[in-house]
Amino acid sequence: MYKSFDLLKKLYFVRTGGSKEELLAANIIADECRSLGASVAIEEFKVDGYEIKNTSLTFNEPNISVECVGVGMSGSTPLEGLTGDFTYVTSVQDAEIQDIEGKVCLVHSKLVNYKLYKRLAEKKALALVLCCGDVYRDKDDVDLDPYMYRDRHYQNGKIPAVCIRMKDAENILRAMPKSATVVNVEQELENASHNVVATVEGTDKKNEIIAFTAHYDSVSYSKGSYDNATGSTAIMQLLAYFMEHKPQRTLKFIWCGSEEMGLLGSKAYVRDHKDELSSYKLCINVDMIGVTIGNDIACCTANQSLVSYIKYLGCEVGFAITSRQGVYSSDSTPFADGGVPAVSFARLAPQGGAQIHSRRDVIDYLEEGNYYKTCDFISLFASRLINSKAFPVEMEIPEKMKEELDYYLGRKEKKE
Numbered sequence: 001m002y003k004s005f006d007l008l009k010k011l012y013f014v015r016t017g018g019s020k021e022e023l024l025a026a027n028i029i030a031d032e033c034r035s036l037g038a039s040v041a042i043e044e045f046k047v048d049g050y051e052i053k054n055t056s057l058t059f060n061e062p063n064i065s066v067e068c069v070g071v072g073m074s075g076s077t078p079l080e081g082l083t084g085d086f087t088y089v090t091s092v093q094d095a096e097i098q099d100i101e102g103k104v105c106l107v108h109s110k111l112v113n114y115k116l117y118k119r120l121a122e123k124k125a126l127a128l129v130l131c132c133g134d135v136y137r138d139k140d141d142v143d144l145d146p147y148m149y150r151d152r153h154y155q156n157g158k159i160p161a162v163c164i165r166m167k168d169a170e171n172i173l174r175a176m177p178k179s180a181t182v183v184n185v186e187q188e189l190e191n192a193s194h195n196v197v198a199t200v201e202g203t204d205k206k207n208e209i210i211a212f213t214a215h216y217d218s219v220s221y222s223k224g225s226y227d228n229a230t231g232s233t234a235i236m237q238l239l240a241y242f243m244e245h246k247p248q249r250t251l252k253f254i255w256c257g258s259e260e261m262g263l264l265g266s267k268a269y270v271r272d273h274k275d276e277l278s279s280y281k282l283c284i285n286v287d288m289i290g291v292t293i294g295n296d297i298a299c300c301t302a303n304q305s306l307v308s309y310i311k312y313l314g315c316e317v318g319f320a321i322t323s324r325q326g327v328y329s330s331d332s333t334p335f336a337d338g339g340v341p342a343v344s345f346a347r348l349a350p351q352g353g354a355q356i357h358s359r360r361d362v363i364d365y366l367e368e369g370n371y372y373k374t375c376d377f378i379s380l381f382a383s384r385l386i387n388s389k390a391f392p393v394e395m396e397i398p399e400k401m402k403e404e405l406d407y408y409l410g411r412k413e414k415k416e
Helices: 004-011 020-035 092-097 114-122 166-175 225-244 264-272 274-279 304-317 332-337 368-386 399-408
Strands: 039-060 064-066 069-072 082-088 104-106 127-132 161-165 179-200 205-215 249-256 280-286 295-301 321-325 342-348
Touching (some): 004 020, 004 225, 020 225, 039 161, 039 264, 064 166, 161 179, 179 264, 205 332, 205 368, 225 249, 225 280, 249 264, 264 274, 332 342
Parallel strands (some): 082 104
Antiparallel strands (some): 039 179
């Protein structure tokens, strides 16, 4: 019997979107597909990239220098940097009531939300200081993660930015310096990322397609065993199963690149295969499974009947899973936005459990037994739908879910 858990060890390295390491991972996945006898293709798409040339952060009155890392795609400062009065922006409301034009603004997050960023751009903030880690961790225990704005940020204009440790941010705010100088000199690049696509042709309903998706890229410093090598190996387990048990409907197994940069691989796939999307009946996404401490969930961007079906199936076979309707922040979302009903399966760790997006995301916190339990349930669920006499999932995205997609993708803003 094929054991996909072993494949985790082959993907045990940092593989950020658009990097040579991500391409290496794509080729490892493609080779594994071929070893199973599957037809496979690697599809290239372009992603933004950057190279930081110089970065620094200094404060005046009192004089303080703080270690920092440049934020990619945030716009390059002059060589001497940008100097302005310093202020702390705590929220969207704070941005709206403050006079921040021409000021260097500290924001207590690395992932500055789009609504806040838009306000900062509209009010002409000079530069941003973002934060990572937490106040309880010493310097050596907090990686200054390379981070880049997503395209939704810089559609509103680029605000040069650097990132510092949260502990340093707290010390700065206690001192409350009068002004700050931000240096972030960067070169913008265009890199290649890749989707790996394996196809298993259906028998008597081959014109109907079910997609399996999982992203295989990681973030900087992280080997991404949990997020999301486990999802990538899980759909390889499913590929192995359906190579032996021929499906009635055609299956597409899609390992998506650059998910961590804003779902770019799945967005590229949906864009490049737009003309055939009407044949896709369902997208089944797997994003993070196998942790020792955690609980299984299914998030359905589809009709409520799919939510109920998963819940009932879990009760029937004795698999504890929480099923709900919603938009999941992974590669199922571009498919749903393209009109394809979608479900994301995950085994989520609680606070204090396994971590993602850090160097702590390693194999040690995964358990093979839990991994295969989730794989087996997804396989059972998928098999029933793939081989059903008539496909039971309604081929529509409910209006409520369309609205949630608009919010998630930034086309609409939720009212406070």
